[in-house]
Amino acid sequence: MDRVYNFSAGPSMLPLEVLEKAQKELLNYNGCGSSVLEMSHRSKPFEAIVNNAEATLRRIMHIPDEYAVLFLQGGASLQFSMVPMNLTAQGATTAYAVTGQFAKKAWEEGARWGNAVAVTNGKIDNFAAIPAVTPELIPQDAAYLHITGNNTVYGTAYNTLPDTGSVPLVADWSSAILGKVIDVKKHALIYAGAQKNMGPAGLTVVILRKELLERTLDPIVPTMLQYAIHADKGSMYNTPPCFSIYMAGLVFEWVEKNGGVEAMEQRNAARAAALYKALESCDHFRPLAAKKDRSIMNVTFTLDTPEMTAEFLAMAQGRGLTSLKGYRTVGGCRASLYNGMPDEGVAALIDCICAFEIGKRT
Ligand SMILES: *Cc1c(COP(=O)(O)O)cnc(C)c1O
Numbered sequence: 001m002d003r004v005y006n007f008s009a010g011p012s013m014l015p016l017e018v019l020e021k022a023q024k025e026l027l028n029y030n031g032c033g034s035s036v037l038e039m040s041h042r043s044k045p046f047e048a049i050v051n052n053a054e055a056t057l058r059r060i061m062h063i064p065d066e067y068a069v070l071f072l073q074g075g076a077s078l079q080f081s082m083v084p085m086n087l088t089a090q091g092a093t094t095a096y097a098v099t100g101q102f103a104k105k106a107w108e109e110g111a112r113w114g115n116a117v118a119v120t121n122g123k124i125d126n127f128a129a130i131p132a133v134t135p136e137l138i139p140q141d142a143a144y145l146h147i148t149g150n151n152t153v154y155g156t157a158y159n160t161l162p163d164t165g166s167v168p169l170v171a172d173w174s175s176a177i178l179g180k181v182i183d184v185k186k187h188a189l190i191y192a193g194a195q196k197n198m199g200p201a202g203l204t205v206v207i208l209r210k211e212l213l214e215r216t217l218d219p220i221v222p223t224m225l226q227y228a229i230h231a232d233k234g235s236m237y238n239t240p241p242c243f244s245i246y247m248a249g250l251v252f253e254w255v256e257k258n259g260g261v262e263a264m265e266q267r268n269a270a271r272a273a274a275l276y277k278a279l280e281s282c283d284h285f286r287p288l289a290a291k292k293d294r295s296i297m298n299v300t301f302t303l304d305t306p307e308m309t310a311e312f313l314a315m316a317q318g319r320g321l322t323s324l325k326g327y328r329t330v331g332g333c334r335a336s337l338y339n340g341m342p343d344e345g346v347a348a349l350i351d352c353i354c355a356f357e358i359g360k361r362t
Contacts, residue, residue, distance in 0.1 A: 005345030008323035009152050009175065009298060010196040013340035018250045036246045041239050049242075050235065053249030060252060060260050061177075063184050063207055070206040070227060071235040071245050076102070076174045076193035078225075079204065080109035083170055083189065085221045086228075087212060088114050088143040095119045095142040095167065100127045100151035101327070106172060110146065117142065127154040129290035135165030144168045144188060150176035152196070153327040155300030155334060156293040161186055177205070178255055179297050179339055180265040188212060197297070197338045199248030202241040255339065264339050265296075271337055271346045272296035278350045282357040284308060288332060302332030308360075309333060316352050321345070 006013050029036050032045045039046050054069050063069060072078070083106075088094055092114045096107035098121040110116035119138050120131035130151075138145050145164045150157040152175040161169065161183070168188035176182070177192040184190065189208040195201035206227065213228040223229055229237050255264060276294065279285045279301050288300040303309045309332055316324050326332040335349055 002320065004320040004322045005341065005348060006322050007335045007337070007341070007345075007349070009327075009334060009336045010193070010338075011201050012196060012336055012338045013342075013345075014199070014247070014251065015254050015340050016342075018247070018254050018340075021250055022247060037243055039242065041236060041242050046242060049246050049249055050240070053245055053252060056249065056252035056256055057205070060256050061182065061184060061207070066210055067184060067207050068210050068213060068227075068231045070208070070230045071240055072204045072206055072230060073202065073241050075201075075204055076172055076191060077105065079172065079191040079206065080106040081113070082206075082225050082227065083144075083146065083191070084110045084113040084116070085225055086215070086217065087170070087189070090218055090220075091115060093117060093139050093142045095138045095145040097131070097133050097145065097147045097162070098122060099130050099148055099154075099156065101153040101329070102172060102174070103146075103148040103151065106146055106148065114143075119145065122154075122156075127151065127156065128288055128293075130156050130158060130293040133162035133164070135163055135167075138164055138167050140165060140167065142167050144170040146170045147172070149173040149182070150179075150295050150297055152298050152336075153330060153334075155287075155289045155295045155298040157295040157297070159293065175336075175338075176295070176297050178251075178261055178264060179268050181261050194244060194248050196336075197340075199251050200244050203244035203248055205248075251339075267343075268296045268337060268339070271341075271343065272299055275299050275335065275337070275346060275350060278353050282353060284357055284360050285353060288330070297337060299335045299337065300326060300330065300332060301335075302326070306331065312353075312356050315356055316349070319348060319352050321349055321352055324349075 094110050094114050094116050096116055096118050098104050098107050098118045107116055122131055145167050149171045170189045171187055173190050174192040175196045178197050191206045194203035213231050276287055279287050284304050285301055303312055324333045326334045
């Protein structure tokens with residue numbers, strides 16, 4: 001089988017150039033006699049890999065010096081717990097905008113530790129839109145407001161950041177980081193699992209204001225879950241996910257070489273707009289997300305019936321367009337158009353949609 005266009009929400013496609021570079025370097029990295037897979041994380045070559053990865057990420061995201069960058073494990077899901085444990089005392093008030101599957105999980109984990117208040121809950125309209133958040137909705141003694149910047153499952157996103165008043169903003173940007181410009185300075189903390197848009201699974205990136213590292217933590221917080229420990233040790237308190245960091249570093253360089261996050265956003269916005277336009281011009285397809293809240297990374301849509309959806313998915317599969325099935329609780333289809341998806345893949349998907357539609361009309 002040839003390489004397919006994989007529209008999975010994650011793990012997802014990586015730029016071919018990045019895979020080829022990793023392949024070339026796999027057996028003997030940079031003439032140092034061993035693979036990155038085999039190398040000590042305390043070795044000079046690996047130290048350079050981590051330092052370069054961080055420096056490149058800082059450049060492409062314009063991360064100010066007052067922010068620390070951590071390379072952790074445990075996925076975005078572990079951040080659901082680490083955020084409250086590191087930013088608040090047990091029982092303290094925190095605020096959550098519940099706009100989807102992962103937002104709800106973050107809120108539920110937050111509620112294990114403190115008084116996690118759901119300031120909005122998009123459940124009423126099946127998470128098809130992002131309810132407005134205003135400072136009046138947020139308890140002003142909340143340690144933070146947590147948002148999910150891009151809702152991977154429902155295909156919605158914050159196309160502008162909410163006004164939180166004086167409450168610090170914490171955001172899970174797993175499925176849009178590096179796919180659109182994120183103003184780091186407006187956040188106290190950002191986190192993202194790498195496997196959507198940064199590299200292979202196994203790495204989680206956390207970007208946080210350094211002043212947050214100075215809090216005295218509840219002694220119950222395990223050492224491995226303390227941001228300050230990881231920051232102090234340069235993300236090397238224990239063995240980090242070495243190969244994932246190396247791969248993410250290659251992706252960061254690829255983003256920079258291709259015009260940076262600004263260029264990625266332009267390209268992603270244009271591709272998503274073309275796909276939404278095709279869906280809207282068809283009688284048998286319908287986008288699911290409210291227009292103003294549409295994500296440019298995950299495009300959710302459905303057809304007239306589940307049978308017709310299955311028929312379309314089979315046709316797409318036959319054309320090498322894979323993993324288009326929507327999340328199990330949502331149904332329909334979902335096309336994840338991350339940075340690693342070539343333009344040709346999006347064009348092939350639009351062709352397939354048009355061909356299916358014409359087939360139904362005649
Ligand atoms: C995928 C995803 C997660 C879960 O990530 P893991 O790395 O699997 O823990 C959390 N939040 C969002 C927005 C996601 O897209």
